[in-house]
Amino acid sequence: MVYFDTTTAQSQNAQPILTWDNLNYDVKVKGGTRRVLNGISGSIYPGELVAIMGSSGAGKTTLLSILSGRVQGGRLEGDIRFQGAKRNPHTFKRMLAFVEQDDLMYPSLTVEETLMASAQLRLPDGKYSLDDKKARVSTVLRQLRLSHIKDSMIGGGGMRGVSGGERKRVSIGSELVTDPSILMLDEPSSGLDSSSAEMVVALTKEMSRERNLCTLMTIHQPSTEMVAQFDKIILLAQGKLVYMGPADQAVSYFEHLGYPSTNSNPANFFIDLMTIDFASTEAMQKSEQRVQDLADSFAKFQEGGGRLLPDADKEVSGNSGASTVSGSAASASSSKIVGDITEEQANLVLTEPPPMNSWLSEMLVLLKRDWKMTMRSRSFVWGLAVQAMIMMLFISFVFFQLKRDQASVQNRIGTMFFLILVDVYPVILPVMVVIMVGRSVLLRERSSGTYRMTTYFFARTLSLAPVIYVPYTIMYIGIYFISHLQYTAGKFFINLAIHFAMLFCSLGYAFMMAMLVSKIDIATTIAPVSLACFVLFSGNISNADSITPVLRWIKYVCILFYGYSGLMQNEFNGLKFTCGSENASCYKTGADVITAYGLDVVPIWATVVINLALGIGFYIIAYGLLRWAAKPRFLWI
Numbered sequence: 001m002v003y004f005d006t007t008t009a010q011s012q013n014a015q016p017i018l019t020w021d022n023l024n025y026d027v028k029v030k031g032g033t034r035r036v037l038n039g040i041s042g043s044i045y046p047g048e049l050v051a052i053m054g055s056s057g058a059g060k061t062t063l064l065s066i067l068s069g070r071v072q073g074g075r076l077e078g079d080i081r082f083q084g085a086k087r088n089p090h091t092f093k094r095m096l097a098f099v100e101q102d103d104l105m106y107p108s109l110t111v112e113e114t115l116m117a118s119a120q121l122r123l124p125d126g127k128y129s130l131d132d133k134k135a136r137v138s139t140v141l142r143q144l145r146l147s148h149i150k151d152s153m154i155g156g157g158g159m160r161g162v163s164g165g166e167r168k169r170v171s172i173g174s175e176l177v178t179d180p181s182i183l184m185l186d187e188p189s190s191g192l193d194s195s196s197a198e199m200v201v202a203l204t205k206e207m208s209r210e211r212n213l214c215t216l217m218t219i220h221q222p223s224t225e226m227v228a229q230f231d232k233i234i235l236l237a238q239g240k241l242v243y244m245g246p247a248d249q250a251v252s253y254f255e256h257l258g259y260p261s262t263n264s265n266p267a268n269f270f271i272d273l274m275t276i277d278f279a280s281t282e283a284m285q286k287s288e289q290r291v292q293d294l295a296d297s298f299a300k301f302q303e304g305g306g307r308l309l310p311d312a313d314k315e316v317s318g319n320s321g322a323s324t325v326s327g328s329a330a331s332a333s334s335s336k337i338v339g340d341i342t343e344e345q346a347n348l349v350l351t352e353p354p355p356m357n358s359w360l361s362e363m364l365v366l367l368k369r370d371w372k373m374t375m376r377s378r379s380f381v382w383g384l385a386v387q388a389m390i391m392m393l394f395i396s397f398v399f400f401q402l403k404r405d406q407a408s409v410q411n412r413i414g415t416m417f418f419l420i421l422v423d424v425y426p427v428i429l430p431v432m433v434v435i436m437v438g439r440s441v442l443l444r445e446r447s448s449g450t451y452r453m454t455t456y457f458f459a460r461t462l463s464l465a466p467v468i469y470v471p472y473t474i475m476y477i478g479i480y481f482i483s484h485l486q487y488t489a490g491k492f493f494i495n496l497a498i499h500f501a502m503l504f505c506s507l508g509y510a511f512m513m514a515m516l517v518s519k520i521d522i523a524t525t526i527a528p529v530s531l532a533c534f535v536l537f538s539g540n541i542s543n544a545d546s547i548t549p550v551l552r553w554i555k556y557v558c559i560l561f562y563g564y565s566g567l568m569q570n571e572f573n574g575l576k577f578t579c580g581s582e583n584a585s586c587y588k589t590g591a592d593v594i595t596a597y598g599l600d601v602v603p604i605w606a607t608v609v610i611n612l613a614l615g616i617g618f619y620i621i622a623y624g625l626l627r628w629a630a631k632p633r634f635l636w637i
């Protein structure tokens, strides 16, 4: 009788942390459906490092996505249990650390800042003091051999930063500073040279052992050294399971099925066995048949409790005595030490996700992080400052020291109109781009429940506000005095209030557009067009009272209309103008101008309040888009 003991040292005393049973996954294809995963069952235990292997298109990423609760679209059947119970989407995602294939991080933060932000946001304040979090970060930096580059920028997007291997380790580190029960990594070795890839796997194993963490990764074609690190491997071929068990027994297992190893690297041997050969019809049929045979043999092997060849007389298992494929506790050793870990460690699994930190503490951590990023975007900060100064000089000297004649009426109207345009266009476009650049990191952090979406909006807005409000306030003050608008304290502060409300609206509009569209090039095309429509209804180009009745309502949702109306009323009310004899039509008072332009409908105070309300409305829409429309529809079983 031949038995393979498919339990690993970690599984002998412990309960599985994650089990899956008979998973079937179908996707829609032209003319019907296609089965991507077929009857996959298995389990993983605390402390185990497990690799999902298979040739391209075998279903590795799909299986990992299903187990992590991140699969979208298609039809999923089967059963998945976390610590013996059905998974709760809200708690499971906070107990899972998921490292995506693309290392999505903010380029302008340093390695240490990236890990610290993750620790501060995801470790509960009630359990960890700031010093504990710092200590944890420095431990992770040391364990992942990152201490020497802790002050280097992550880089990316044209900014020089850490290397690919280091970047991957930072990604892993920012997940490991938290207290996850399971760590999942999608192709952690992709894009890395062999020594960096080996280092990533070796360090992951070291940390899995130390923390008794269950680690599951997909990997395409690992080296012999990497295969030796894995406790368990899951081999998939054409969506079917052909082996799941200790990595060091897989070669013997296939030998006993009649497939002796043909390659010194076991991974290459497995891939050769499982790959479909498309060279000819005959070769294809033969390799498909082989894969089917392997899948059938493993299914029988699982059903038979690890019995591979009935009545064979060879004992091949590395472990003596019979044990079952599911790693039953029946075969557990009575020893207190199992493999590298103790029995207590083996049974140590977190049953509750860490509680979320308070809203304020979360917001302050995000604000600090966002502020650093904003200040490091030199071109953004300086771009806004320089453009505000250029606008100030340009507007105030074109409309220099306005008088009280009929020409000054036109010049005042021009000043007000130009000012409201300056409040929106040069603000919305750069802010929108800055928000969109961080969109993918935001979505990743949202998927893992790192923080609340409301704290994100507050912190991001507060971090951007000073670099907009400070130069723009200087610009308004400069224009106010150089152009000689009405010099009274009341008018001056009302002027500022109208502009501040406009800038708030512009920020809200930029957030809304950044959440509405996922691609920067599309957003930078749509935003100016939508703003151009607002210009039409601002009350300058067309008379606010004479717009076609069907479209007249648009002015009431137009930020430019309220800003323009407020500024015009504030500046013109109380003014008297001289009329020259040559002027056929003459505005004698500022009130005449306001009436002629149809801008006396909404009182000044209301223009400020309505613009603030519109700004809040834009933020609410942005929040709704992020919360619901951009929310991925994950399948849960």
Ligand SMILES: Nc1ncnc2c1ncn2[C@@H]1O[C@H](COP(=O)(O)OP(=O)(O)OP(=O)(O)O)[C@@H](O)[C@H]1O
Pocket (backbone or CB within 6 Å): 027, 028, 036, 054, 055, 056, 057, 058, 059, 060, 061, 062, 063, 072, 073, 074, 220
């Ligand atoms: N939503 C989907 N729609 C159509 N086909 C899909 C979908 N999801 C997965 N597939 C198909 O299922 C198969 C398995 O995909 P998966 O990405 O899991 O493979 P993989 O083993 O990770 O491959 P690789 O190593 O190349 O990344 C592929 O043929 C893929 O095209």
